[in-house]
Amino acid sequence: MIPISSTSANHNSTPDVINLTQALIAIPSVSSQSNAPITDYLEKLFQINGFEIERLSYVDEAGIDKHSLVAKKGQGRGGIGFFSHTDTVPGQERDWAAFTPTIENGRLLGRGSCDMKGPLAATICAAIAVDTEKLQKPVYIVLAADEEVGFGGALQIHSESKLLGDDWPEVGVVAEPTSLQTVYAHKGGYIFTVTAYGEAAHTSTDRGTSANFLIAPFMAEIAELAKVYKEDKSFQNDEFTPPTNGLNLTMTDYDCAGNVTAALSTCKVNFRSMPAARGEDVKHDIRSRAEKYNLEFTERGSDAFYVDKDAEVVKLSLAATGDVEAITVPYGTEALVYQDKSQLVILGPGDIAYAHTVGEFVPVEELERAVEIYTQMITEHCC
Numbered sequence: 001m002i003p004i005s006s007t008s009a010n011h012n013s014t015p016d017v018i019n020l021t022q023a024l025i026a027i028p029s030v031s032s033q034s035n036a037p038i039t040d041y042l043e044k045l046f047q048i049n050g051f052e053i054e055r056l057s058y059v060d061e062a063g064i065d066k067h068s069l070v071a072k073k074g075q076g077r078g079g080i081g082f083f084s085h086t087d088t089v090p091g092q093e094r095d096w097a098a099f100t101p102t103i104e105n106g107r108l109l110g111r112g113s114c115d116m117k118g119p120l121a122a123t124i125c126a127a128i129a130v131d132t133e134k135l136q137k138p139v140y141i142v143l144a145a146d147e148e149v150g151f152g153g154a155l156q157i158h159s160e161s162k163l164l165g166d167d168w169p170e171v172g173v174v175a176e177p178t179s180l181q182t183v184y185a186h187k188g189g190y191i192f193t194v195t196a197y198g199e200a201a202h203t204s205t206d207r208g209t210s211a212n213f214l215i216a217p218f219m220a221e222i223a224e225l226a227k228v229y230k231e232d233k234s235f236q237n238d239e240f241t242p243p244t245n246g247l248n249l250t251m252t253d254y255d256c257a258g259n260v261t262a263a264l265s266t267c268k269v270n271f272r273s274m275p276a277a278r279g280e281d282v283k284h285d286i287r288s289r290a291e292k293y294n295l296e297f298t299e300r301g302s303d304a305f306y307v308d309k310d311a312e313v314v315k316l317s318l319a320a321t322g323d324v325e326a327i328t329v330p331y332g333t334e335a336l337v338y339q340d341k342s343q344l345v346i347l348g349p350g351d352i353a354y355a356h357t358v359g360e361f362v363p364v365e366e367l368e369r370a371v372e373i374y375t376q377m378i379t380e381h382c383c
């Protein structure tokens with residue numbers, strides 16, 4: 001591990017974004033493990049650099065402790081927030097040295113380099129570099145646990161953070177990798193669990209009731225709906241690529257044997273929600289068909305992330321990157337959780353196509369450029 005003293009010798013020296021990214025990669029924080037070590041490291045870094053810090057913790061379903069940080073620099077209300085997560089997907093260490101950061105051909109490789117230890121290191125470097133005396137409004141760095149497995153940390157920050165309290169920053173950046181393009185929207189997602197209960201019996205007796213037969217007519221109707229959604233433009237939104245909602249169905253009868261009637265059959269129906277694409281009608285279509293066949297039904301999910309293309313935060317981001325237009329992306333982020341608190345864009349170094357892969361990397365040049373962009377956004381909005 002790279003000692004903190006070498007990345008931030010004192011209050012006035014900004015840590016180097018490459019060193020900091022490497023140090024963070026070298027502290028494994030796969031979602032299935034506790035992220036206490038990386039959180040301790042970052043908490044110390046914020047302390048040394050004079051941030052006000054709040055640490056939020058919980059124990060996850062597997063009994064593992066998880067930690068999130070809210071760090072604040074500067075006084076006053078509102079300000080700008082940079083939102084990241086500290087967990088990563090598994091390292092797949094059999095296939096590469098995931099937790100030994102290396103630099104090759106202008107690429108910094110390692111698990112989390114792109115999603116999203118590199119981006120979060122860039123936000124921290126930018127926030128540390130800005131002169132506290134010049135800040136009229138605060139800068140927040142928000143680091144959540146468990147983004148890769150259900151937003152546990154972000155949800156806790158959203159509901160429990162006292163440091164953010166009733167005064168969240170007006171504008172914010174979710175620093176997920178976007179190749180430094182400004183993202184103003186992505187799809188949301190819903191999942192419906194539909195269950196049929198039958199009665200198991202050996203088929204030689206003819207006494208059972210197959211849960212599969214009970215759920216099959218529902219599945220057939222969902223297959224028809226999927227065709228409608230793919231054809232009918234009113235269920236689509238051309239701002240997104242692809243413009244369709246990706247309705248999908250998976251099912252299991254828990255490996256029921258061929259000579260037994262299935263006691264239990266479960267379908268999962270997913271779709272990706274978009275604004276102005278009749279999401280409520282889609283939900284109603286699925287729900288009403290489950291009810292029609294007397295099937296058990298649960299629903300969870302969230303609407304799309306969406307901010308107006310002319311919003312202040314979009315202008316702020318475009319001014320900093322020098323781009324003309326903001327874009328949409330097909331993947332989801334923790335912007336879903338925070339969007340009712342702060343006006344957000346998604347903007348970060350690295351290409352999402354290399355996130356979660358063996359050989360994950362972030363281009364060194366983009367990492368350095370990200371620090372400049374974030375610094376400009378802070379200066380423009382807070383100084």
Ligand SMILES: [Zn+2]
Pocket residue numbers: 085115116147176
């Ligand atoms: Zn991520």
